[in-house]
Amino acid sequence: MEFQSITKLKTLLNKNKISVKEIAETYIKQIKEKKELNIFIYFNEDKIHDQVKEIEKLSNDKVLKGIPIAIKDLFCTANMPTTAASKILENFQPTYESFVTQKLIEQGSMFVGKTNLDEFAMGSATNTSYFGNTINPLSKNDNPLAPGGSSGGSAAAVAADLCLGATGTDTGGSIRQPASFCGVVGIKPTYGLCSRWGIAAFASSLDQAGVFSKNVTDASILLEEIAGHDQRDSTSSNVKIPSFSKNLNTSLEDKVVGIPQEYTVDGISDEINGVWEDAIKSLEKKGAKIKHISLPHTKYALPTYYIIAPAEASSNLARYDGVKYGFRAKDAKSLDDMYELTRSEGFGKEVKRRILIGTYVLSAGYYDAYYLKAQRVRKLIANDFVEAFKECDLILTPTAPSAAFPLNEQQDDPIKMYLNDVFTVPASLAGIPGISIPYGKDQQGLPLGVQLLSKHYNEQEIFNAAFSLEKDYE
Amino acid sequence: MKLDTNTINKIAKLARIRLSEQEANDLLRDMNSILDWVEQLNEVNTDDVEPLANISSSILPHRKDVAKDINSTDEILKNSPDKLEGYFVVPKVVE
Numbered sequence: 001m002e003f004q005s006i007t008k009l010k011t012l013l014n015k016n017k018i019s020v021k022e023i024a025e026t027y028i029k030q031i032k033e034k035k036e037l038n039i040f041i042y043f044n045e046d047k048i049h050d051q052v053k054e055i056e057k058l059s060n061d062k063v064l065k066g067i068p069i070a071i072k073d074l075f076c077t078a079n080m081p082t083t084a085a086s087k088i089l090e091n092f093q094p095t096y097e098s099f100v101t102q103k104l105i106e107q108g109s110m111f112v113g114k115t116n117l118d119e120f121a122m123g124s125a126t127n128t129s130y131f132g133n134t135i136n137p138l139s140k141n142d143n144p145l146a147p148g149g150s151s152g153g154s155a156a157a158v159a160a161d162l163c164l165g166a167t168g169t170d171t172g173g174s175i176r177q178p179a180s181f182c183g184v185v186g187i188k189p190t191y192g193l194c195s196r197w198g199i200a201a202f203a204s205s206l207d208q209a210g211v212f213s214k215n216v217t218d219a220s221i222l223l224e225e226i227a228g229h230d231q232r233d234s235t236s237s238n239v240k241i242p243s244f245s246k247n248l249n250t251s252l253e254d255k256v257v258g259i260p261q262e263y264t265v266d267g268i269s270d271e272i273n274g275v276w277e278d279a280i281k282s283l284e285k286k287g288a289k290i291k292h293i294s295l296p297h298t299k300y301a302l303p304t305y306y307i308i309a310p311a312e313a314s315s316n317l318a319r320y321d322g323v324k325y326g327f328r329a330k331d332a333k334s335l336d337d338m339y340e341l342t343r344s345e346g347f348g349k350e351v352k353r354r355i356l357i358g359t360y361v362l363s364a365g366y367y368d369a370y371y372l373k374a375q376r377v378r379k380l381i382a383n384d385f386v387e388a389f390k391e392c393d394l395i396l397t398p399t400a401p402s403a404a405f406p407l408n409e410q411q412d413d414p415i416k417m418y419l420n421d422v423f424t425v426p427a428s429l430a431g432i433p434g435i436s437i438p439y440g441k442d443q444q445g446l447p448l449g450v451q452l453l454s455k456h457y458n459e460q461e462i463f464n465a466a467f468s469l470e471k472d473y474e
Numbered sequence: 475m476k477l478d479t480n481t482i483n484k485i486a487k488l489a490r491i492r493l494s495e496q497e498a499n500d501l502l503r504d505m506n507s508i509l510d511w512v513e514q515l516n517e518v519n520t521d522d523v524e525p526l527a528n529i530s531s532s533i534l535p536h537r538k539d540v541a542k543d544i545n546s547t548d549e550i551l552k553n554s555p556d557k558l559e560g561y562f563v564v565p566k567v568v569e
Contacts, residue, residue, distance in 0.1 A: 095549040192530045205529060231537050235528065238535045303512040314489060321490070323562050325553035335567050340492040352491055353504055356482070359489040360505070370512070375525030377518050382526055414504050415511050431529030 006067050006164050006218040013066050020066040020110070024052045027068045027112050031162045037135045039156045041073045042080050043113035050079075051110050058108045063225060065108035070157040070166040073114035074121055075101050075209075076198040080111065084200040085119045085129035088346030089326045098198025099233070100167060100209050100226045107225050112163050115153030119348045120317065121174055121202045124420035126152025127407065128350040136182060136404050138446060145404040145446075148178030148420075151212070155182040158212045165222045166212040171202050172305050173400075173424025175210045176436035180399035180449025183438045185219045185466070186212045190456045191431030192237035195230030203312035204235075206305075206428050216437065216467045220244035223459065242460050250468040252288040255461070258392030259290060262298035263423060265401065272398045272448060275440035279396060279450045282472050283465065291392050295384040300377050301426040302418055307361050307374035308429075313351075314358025320346065353414065382430040389455040394465050397423050399436040399449035423451060433459050437466045438473070476509045477502055 003009040003023075012018045028045050058065050076082050076094035083089045097105065104111075118128040125146040126134040134152045136145040137160035147156040151168030155178035158166050168175040170188035179186025187210050194209040201207060211222040224245060229238040259280060264273070284290050322328035322342030329345050332338035347355070361370035388395065401422055427434045433456070436449040450469070452462050482502050486493045493501065547560055556563040 092553055095545060095552060205527065229535075235530050237530060297518070300515055300518055303515050306508065307512055307515075322555060323564055324550075326555070328555035332565055335565050336490070338565055339490040343490050344492040347491065349497075349500075352493075352497075353501060355489050355491065356485050356501060357505055357508060359485050360477070360481075360509075363485065363488065372525050373515055373520060374512075375527060376520035376523040377515050379523050379526035380518065380520070382529065414508060429529075 003164060005214050006064070006221055009067060009164060014060055020052050020055050023066050023068060024048050024110060027162060030160075031112060034137065034160050034162060037137055037156060037160060038132050039115055039134050039153045039160065039162060040070070040113040041083055041085060041116050041131050041153070044080070047079060048110065048112060055108050055110055062108035063221065064104060067109045067165065068112045068163040069104055069109045070112050070115045070154055070163040071101055072117055072151050072154045072166065072168050074117060074169055074200045075167055076200070077101050077111065077114065080114055082114065082200070083131070084121070085117045085131055086347065086351070087130045087327055088320045088342070089200070090130070092326050094198070096198060099195035099230045101198070103226050103228065104167070115151070115157050115166060117153055118150035119351050120200065120313070121150040121169055121171055122313070122350050122354055123149045124173070124177060124417055125149045125405075125407075126178070128348055130348060133407055135407065138183060138404065144407045146181065146407050148181030148400070148404065150174040150178075152178045154212050155179050155184055155186065158182070158184045158214060164214060165218060167209060167226070168212055169199060169202075169207055169209050170428065171206045171208075171309060172428045173421040175212065176424045176434055176449070176451055177400045177420060179212055179436040180438070180447070181404040183447030184212050184214065185216055185435065185437050186210065187219050187223060187435040187459070187462070188428070188433060189223060189227060189459055190237070190433045192235050193227045193239075193433075193457070193459070195228070195233040195236045197230050197232040201316040203309040204316060205312060206309060216463055216470050217245060217248060219435070220248060220463045237457075239457055244460055244463050247460055248467050249464050250286070250471065252283060252286045252465060252468055255288045255394065255465070256291050256392040257283050257288045257465070258293035258388055258395045260293050260295045260298065260388070260395060260397060262295050263397045265422060268398070268401050269442070271442045272401065275448045276396070276398045276450060279439050279469060282469060283396065286468055288465075293388050293391060293395070295388055295426065297377065297380045297384050298426055301381055301429055302422060304374045304377045304381065305421070305425045305429060306357070306418060307370050308378065310354040310358035311362050311371050312358070314355045314362065317351070317355055322346070378429050381426055385426075385430045385432055385455070393454065393461055395453040397451045397453070399423060399451040403442045403444070403446040403448055427453050432456055433462055435462050435466050437470055439469060477506055
């Protein structure tokens with residue numbers, strides 16, 4: 001049995017047509033049936049039944065009462081271990097709850113488990129996890145596909161009906177790209193809208209929590225619950241969170257949608273450009289004005305990101321030293337030995353690569369040439385968007401340069417892998433919100449996504465336009 | 475080629491990550507290609523451009539600096555791989 005959406009399940013629950021216990025049993029069964037997809041790092045039936053008892057006591061006006069939610073295993077949870085998909089945190093049991101998961105608990109949601117991701121969210125295919133690959137649920141038997149990444153487990157969990165919503169984090173596209181690959185909705189809100197407290201840090205000036213869901217309405221319900229100010233994150237914004245779901249509105253009259261010329265990139269398939277074209281036409285038909293715009297520094301976004309993100313990661317991941325928590329290598333003779341062996345055995349290849357790049361670009365003599373230079377270019381990229389939003393309300397682009405690719409596709413070349421984020425990274429650098437919604441399919445029937453961007457704190461207009469586009473496929 | 479094996483090993487030492495010879499060779503290849511690729515940023519004129527460190531467009535609020543007890547010693551030590559009488563244990567540092 002599938003419940004289709006949060007709003008539909010809430011209706012059933014409110015009419016007493018289903019109990020919280022029955023919801024739990026339904027999803028436990030579905031998760032067990034899809035075990036071979038390796039979507040969850042942590043799944044424990046007993047923990048779900050324990051939650052049921054608590055949730056049943058809550059009043060029905062709790063917005064997410066009984067709603068099954070999957071949590072990316074980057075969020076600290078007091079009742080479930082948290083690994084960041086790394087051996088170095090293999091045995092870590094947080095003593096506290098992250099801000100985002102705490103908000104979800106307070107509204108009565110049921111955590112079905114912790115989902116797989118790229119190690120410390122570094123990757124675009126959920127293939128750098130210490131706990132193995134996740135398989136995209138849309139794969140045909142003979143050709144397993146990647147779910148995208150880094151939040152690939154969360155996107156796959158929603159696509160496979162193992163939950164009705166999931167949390168993700170997006171540093172350079174880690175929500176939007178897997179949403180596109182798995183055919184679900186994924187939103188990365190404005191930097192600072194959701195507290196980073198209790199999320200294992202990757203690149204602090206870029207990391208932002210967000211959600212996956214079956215449709216735009218559900219995404220708007222979930223986002224308004226997890227957003228909000230938190231004193232414990234110094235970059236958490238103190239802004240009023242609108243009631244996104246109540247304000248949803250399909251009208252696009254007088255809205256100007258910008259189409260950036262720089263997002264027409266060589267090597268992008270006609271199918272991707274085709275759905276982009278379809279979405280443009282649809283928005284125009286619904287009353288929006290289409291305007292061709294320029295974001296001149298777009299081509300520098302990826303190299304900028306691949307200096308800034310590793311630099312911040314090398315600093316953030318310095319805390320994993322084998323002393324306070326997590327894995328410690330055996331048989332170290334000295335303290336330095338212990339640090340070096342612990343980190344050497346505890347981190348995977350991609351994480352080491354990024355820590356070393358980051359250490360290099362921050363090291364004496366190179367800081368100005370790499371890190372400061374990248375921060376200056378970042379300013380120009382952010383300014384491109386400021387200028388663009390003087391002429392338009394929204395920007396529409398494809399989400400990813402391809403549909404889901406085969407799991408066994410050679411990923412030896414890091415730069416080729418990094419290109420997956422070509423359409424998502426600029427918005428991350430600018431800190432602006434972005435959503436990916438499924439829009440059309442390729443010849444093999446795999447979903448493709450389009451991305452809508454807007455200025456800081458303008459999630460409402462993004463939801464509205466996405467809500468309007470979504471109607472094309474109902 | 476920006477990096478050589480010596481530099482890789484020096485960076486690895488700074489980052490406290492021990493590399494096998496094979497790992498060092500692989501990383502040398504990957505990191506050189508990544509560093510060559512990011513070189514394109516030098517095409518961009520950034521004279522008079524301020525580096526962007528904090529993207530948040532809202533004014534970040536201040537809070538009172540008050541001490542709060544949020545973790546107990548037991549809780550903090552719970553996850554440590556080696557502990558003794560309220561302390562973290564590490565290999566001997568003074569002979």
